[in-house]
Amino acid sequence: MKKLILAAAVFAMAPLPAFAQATYSSSTTEIGALLxxxxxxxxLEKHVPGMTTNDQVDxxxxxxxxxxxxxxxxxxxxxxxAxxxxDLAKLKAN
Incomplete structure (x- = not known):
């Protein structure tokens, strides 16, 4: 039982992987995920007009x-x- 509690505590303290983030961020979320x-x-289109349709965005x-x-x-x-x-903070990441 102690091992289970310890494992749960360690898991709870570990940072979330990028795919499990609750929100998006301009500094940590890949543009592909935003697109x-x-x-x-x-x-993105609101704040950086034309970015999402740029030929080189991929x-x-x-x-x-x-x-x-x-x-x-x-x-x-x-x-x-900023x-x-x-605006991204108002969204929930997929």
Whole structure:
């Protein structure tokens, strides 16, 4: 019984894997996951117009918005990331 309780305690303290996150984040959620969720995709389109329809967006599927900020600092500003996070926080990740 003690081993079961200890195992449950260790499991409860372990961080959730990315696929089990309760919410999305511009710094931890891959763009592909955001694109695959229609509500999250709408948030991207709202704050970064044209991103979801860009011919090269598939190349960024394994990156986060924070990762690609360096390639488009004028469009993906810290303010934009904060606004994206605020809207993503209202969604439940799939």
């Amino acid at each position: 695959d969720d229609p509500a999250a995709k709408a948030v 190349m960024a599927r394994s990156m986060t918005l924070k990762d690609i900020q360096q390639y488009s600092p004028d469009q993906i500003t810290d303010k934009v990331l 606004e994206v996070d605020a």
